[in-house]
Amino acid sequence: SAAEHNWRFSNLYGRGTAFGELYEGLAKDIESMSDGRIAVQVLYSGEGVGTAGLLGAVKSGLITMGAPFQSMHAGELPAGVVEIGLPGGTDDPVKLNALFHDQGWDVVLKQAYGSQGMVWLEPYIQPPVYIITKNPINSVADFQGLKIRAPGAYGKFLRNLGASPVSLAWSEIYTSLATGVIDGSIGSNMIDHRDGNHVEVAKYMYRLPLAGAQVLPIVVNRGAWKKLPEELKAAVQKATENHAQAQLSKSKAWESEAVTEMKAKGLQWSPEASDADKKAWADAGAGLWDEYASQDKYSKQLIDILRKSQ
Amino acid sequence: MGIELLTAVLLLCILVFFALGAPVGLALGGIAMVIGYMTWGDGIYNVIPSTIEATYFSFILLAIPLYIYMGQLLTKSGIGDAMFNASQLLIGKVRGSLAISVIAVCSMIGAMVGIIGAGIMTSGSIALRPMLERGYDKRLALGVIMAGGGLGILIPPSIPMIMFAASTQNSVGRMFLGAMVPALLMICLLVAYVVISCRLNPSRAPLLEEMEPSTPLNAKQKFRTARDGLFAVLLIVAVLGSIITGIATPTESGAIGVVGAIVLAIVFKRFKMEMFQAAGLQTAILVSVAMWIIFGASVFSNFHLLMGVQSMVAEFVGGLDLPPIMIIIMFQIIMLLLGFIIDEFIIVLMCAPLFTPIAVSMGYDPIWFGVLMIINILIAVQTPPYGFALFYLKGIAPAGVGMGDIYKSVTPFIMLNLVVLILCMVFPEIVLWLPNKVMG
Amino acid sequence: MVATFLRGVCRSIDLVVMLTGKAASYLMPILAFVVAFEVFSRYFLGKPTIWAFDVSLFLFGYVAALGGAYAQQKRAHINVDILYLSVSHKTRCVFNLLSFSLGIFFLLIILHMSLGKYEEAIEFDYRRQGEWAPPMYHFWVMLVIASGLFIAQLGRDMLLDLYYLFTGQALIEQESDDGN
Numbered sequence: 001s002a003a004e005h006n007w008r009f010s011n012l013y014g015r016g017t018a019f020g021e022l023y024e025g026l027a028k029d030i031e032s033m034s035d036g037r038i039a040v041q042v043l044y045s046g047e048g049v050g051t052a053g054l055l056g057a058v059k060s061g062l063i064t065m066g067a068p069f070q071s072m073h074a075g076e077l078p079a080g081v082v083e084i085g086l087p088g089g090t091d092d093p094v095k096l097n098a099l100f101h102d103q104g105w106d107v108v109l110k111q112a113y114g115s116q117g118m119v120w121l122e123p124y125i126q127p128p129v130y131i132i133t134k135n136p137i138n139s140v141a142d143f144q145g146l147k148i149r150a151p152g153a154y155g156k157f158l159r160n161l162g163a164s165p166v167s168l169a170w171s172e173i174y175t176s177l178a179t180g181v182i183d184g185s186i187g188s189n190m191i192d193h194r195d196g197n198h199v200e201v202a203k204y205m206y207r208l209p210l211a212g213a214q215v216l217p218i219v220v221n222r223g224a225w226k227k228l229p230e231e232l233k234a235a236v237q238k239a240t241e242n243h244a245q246a247q248l249s250k251s252k253a254w255e256s257e258a259v260t261e262m263k264a265k266g267l268q269w270s271p272e273a274s275d276a277d278k279k280a281w282a283d284a285g286a287g288l289w290d291e292y293a294s295q296d297k298y299s300k301q302l303i304d305i306l307r308k309s310q
Numbered sequence: 311m312g313i314e315l316l317t318a319v320l321l322l323c324i325l326v327f328f329a330l331g332a333p334v335g336l337a338l339g340g341i342a343m344v345i346g347y348m349t350w351g352d353g354i355y356n357v358i359p360s361t362i363e364a365t366y367f368s369f370i371l372l373a374i375p376l377y378i379y380m381g382q383l384l385t386k387s388g389i390g391d392a393m394f395n396a397s398q399l400l401i402g403k404v405r406g407s408l409a410i411s412v413i414a415v416c417s418m419i420g421a422m423v424g425i426i427g428a429g430i431m432t433s434g435s436i437a438l439r440p441m442l443e444r445g446y447d448k449r450l451a452l453g454v455i456m457a458g459g460g461l462g463i464l465i466p467p468s469i470p471m472i473m474f475a476a477s478t479q480n481s482v483g484r485m486f487l488g489a490m491v492p493a494l495l496m497i498c499l500l501v502a503y504v505v506i507s508c509r510l511n512p513s514r515a516p517l518l519e520e521m522e523p524s525t526p527l528n529a530k531q532k533f534r535t536a537r538d539g540l541f542a543v544l545l546i547v548a549v550l551g552s553i554i555t556g557i558a559t560p561t562e563s564g565a566i567g568v569v570g571a572i573v574l575a576i577v578f579k580r581f582k583m584e585m586f587q588a589a590g591l592q593t594a595i596l597v598s599v600a601m602w603i604i605f606g607a608s609v610f611s612n613f614h615l616l617m618g619v620q621s622m623v624a625e626f627v628g629g630l631d632l633p634p635i636m637i638i639i640m641f642q643i644i645m646l647l648l649g650f651i652i653d654e655f656i657i658v659l660m661c662a663p664l665f666t667p668i669a670v671s672m673g674y675d676p677i678w679f680g681v682l683m684i685i686n687i688l689i690a691v692q693t694p695p696y697g698f699a700l701f702y703l704k705g706i707a708p709a710g711v712g713m714g715d716i717y718k719s720v721t722p723f724i725m726l727n728l729v730v731l732i733l734c735m736v737f738p739e740i741v742l743w744l745p746n747k748v749m750g
Numbered sequence: 751m752v753a754t755f756l757r758g759v760c761r762s763i764d765l766v767v768m769l770t771g772k773a774a775s776y777l778m779p780i781l782a783f784v785v786a787f788e789v790f791s792r793y794f795l796g797k798p799t800i801w802a803f804d805v806s807l808f809l810f811g812y813v814a815a816l817g818g819a820y821a822q823q824k825r826a827h828i829n830v831d832i833l834y835l836s837v838s839h840k841t842r843c844v845f846n847l848l849s850f851s852l853g854i855f856f857l858l859i860i861l862h863m864s865l866g867k868y869e870e871a872i873e874f875d876y877r878r879q880g881e882w883a884p885p886m887y888h889f890w891v892m893l894v895i896a897s898g899l900f901i902a903q904l905g906r907d908m909l910l911d912l913y914y915l916f917t918g919q920a921l922i923e924q925e926s927d928d929g930n
């Protein structure tokens with residue numbers, strides 16, 4: 001029988017990748033938990049909507065549901081950059097859950113996404129951002145003058161450490177590392193570094209992550225959401241909550257798998273960071289908080305809550 | 311409307327509007343919007359902004375304007391001609407020598423750029439007119455440019471190879487190395503084809519002395535020709551060097567080429583303001599032509615993907631019950647057929663993750679399969695009616711070269727590509743020997 | 751009388767489209783310079799810029815979109831001309847009317863959507879996602895202009911075709927007619 005609601009769900013992972021299959025699982029859960037009243041067509045990376053246009057596509061309803069990467073939309077919804085995790089943030093899932101569910105980030109984010117015609121559903125905790133470099137980083141001072149591919153907030157953070165952030169297309173990272181156009185690059189996580197084969201051309205991973213964890217949202221077009229009766233809204237909500245658990249446990253496992261694979265190809269960790277390095281690292285991140293709070297009202301609300309919670 | 315029927319309707323509309331002589335980009339976008347409105351409603355119009363954000367803000371495509379500009383500056387200043395004149399001093403006695411030097415230049419440009427458009431439009435700007443002026447057969451000249459320019463994705467660096475490696479979690483380095491021998495093979499076959507076909511049919515490629523019988527160059531003229539040609543080649547070497555030494559990315563290297571071409575023109579006292587303006591204007595037109603096609607085609611394929619064409623291919627592939635080698639051959643056929651209506655990047659994005667795990671599970675090497683896929687794409691962009699290489703070549707060709715000439719010119723070169731494809735299929739060592747030797 | 755008026759309209763469109771196309775072409779050297787400067791600044795000064803990435807993409811988009819109408823005026827857009835070149839002038843006019851109508855429909859949607867995105871960009875202060883974060887609204891304004899001019903040029907070309915169909919005479923002489 002035909003479904004009452006036909007949804008299109010876009011994520012940024014390739015067909016057949018581990019994360020891609022996880023999102024496919026969410027789609028299946030929504031279908032089964034709604035007793036087939038919602039049908040979900042999953043669209044993978046590059047299928048119909050590009051990375052940069054995803055948020056706009058959910059907003060306009062071209063895509064019903066999306067799993068965007070907020071950094072790509074920093075110019076459209078600045079609060080997303082705070083949501084994903086500013087440099088220096090925590091990686092403790094318990095603390096993150098409290099921040100989102102008890103201390104009020106969910107309320108602010110619902111407003112922020114709501115102001116642009118989207119319904120914010122659930123936060124997903126994913127592994128953090130690491131920097132891979134061609135030469136080992138023995139102390140923070142070694143970042144001085146290094147050219148590192150790092151967009152947006154991460155670029156600003158690295159500049160505070162004396163590095164020179166560079167903007168490049170993702171598909172040019174490999175060749176740029178190989179030829180030495182850049183000395184290092186961030187990846188959206190370890191899995192991204194592995195998929196990009198960066199370890200073939202840069203062997204050293206710095207130990208301190210840029211942000212403790214990354215938190216990604218699931219958003220739904222408001223018009224489509226409003227068409228759902230209460231019981232279906234509850235079913236979708238429940239499916240996304242279950243999915244959050246799966247994301248957390250699976251992504252940890254995949255991250256360590258990716259690191260193991262890269263080690264087999266010669267990846268080495270840079271030496272352990274000293275206490276002075278850790279402080280310099282934290283200081284470089286702290287300066288960004290004020291800057292982001294001053295630029296956007298939702299960002300300010302999020303950062304105020306963050307400060308209070310510490 | 312089911313996706314199979316929709317695909318058939320879209321294909322039919324393409325054929326009708328192509329036959330009517332509609333501008334390709336507008337026709338593709340317009341067809342998608344009309345059919346989209348009838349099947350989806352006006353919500354489909356929202357595909358326009360997201361497609362604009364994806365195509366106009368693609369840093370990779372930036373290689374297109376930069377390389378076209380370099381090509382135009384070299385042509386309009388006469389430096390491009392100098393390069394080919396110099397090559398005639400060396401191999402002018404060989405019939406088809408100009409086409410052979412075009413293949414050499416295309417191979418070098420192929421080593422600089424990673425996408426089809428930049429390769430064909432640069433090579434075409436520089437090399438098409440010299441061949442036509444010297445009385446070369448139109449089809450030979452066009453086909454050589456197309457085949458040579460296409461080497462941009464077979465000779466590393468190559469964006470489709472990087473996309474393949476990323477979406478199937480394979481080594482980019484291995485892909486690059488794996489394509490080296492097939493690329494070399496392709497270049498040799500191209501040269502052999504030119505030499506043999508010109509020997510069989512001498513009128514296809516007149517020798518210089520047959521064109522202008524009584525103008526032997528004196529020593530001074532020879533020196534100038536050699537000097538100018540040498541500097542022009544040095545520019546290409548410098549651009550290539552800027553990539554290899556890590557000064558610039560393949561995309562950015564086009565800008566180095568532009569600056570170098572301007573400096574050369576000034577050094578050779580060939581820089582004139584009218585030349586500079588004409589090169590800019592011609593570049594702007596060509597960039598616009600290329601981008602309106604890319605944009606219209608992206609709108610078209612985004613609509614098709616949103617309607618689920620990838621699921622159709624996935625289901626079809628999942629239902630194949632054939633012996634392993636037949637499945638591999640089937641994959642090649644599917645990709646060649648998709649190439650009739652879908653562009654190069656989408657084929658990689660769609661087929662790499664669908665096909666590669668199946669090929670690997672049957673015991674085939676993913677790098678081998680990836681290189682086959684790249685050769686397939688190379689063929690796909692050259693097969694009528696819908697192929698970016700064809701459109702780019704038409705854009706660069708002088709008035710009087712119709713699409714019919716271009717369609718006809720590609721046949722022997724597609725055959726050569728098919729030969730390389732089949733050789734690589736039958737002898738996987740052609741692909742795997744070098745990466746295994748270098749990377750273990 | 752009518753013909754004179756129509757001719758005036760066509761010539762005005764031709765002029766505006768040509769001037770815009772030529773203006774866009776002056777952005778080409780700037781684009782090349784910006785990219786070259788980024789390379790210079792990164793490699794020789796060790797200081798990558800934060801602006802060259804977005805500036806080069808904007809310039810690329812401006813040249814590509816704004817040149818569309820002028821390319822149409824020069825008959826430079828790619829078409830498959832196999833049948834097109836072998837039919838009579840009148841048939842060709844009919845072909846043009848059909849395909850240009852489809853093109854205008856597509857361009858009208860682009861114009862409409864760009865206008866909507868412009869309003870959105872102003873309302874929410876949309877910017878590029880990089881560190882430099884330049885505003886986006888001007889790009890949508892540019893697209894409105896680019897698609898508007900392209901529509902005007904196609905409309906002018908259709909007018910000529912219609913005039914020829916009805917009168918059997920060219921509205922404007924020395925019209926290039928090779929369909930190329």
Ligand code: NA
Pocket residue numbers: 419420421422423424425461462463464465466467468
């Ligand atoms: Na290449």
Ligand code: NA
Pocket residue numbers: 649650651689690691692693694695696697698
């Ligand atoms: Na094709």
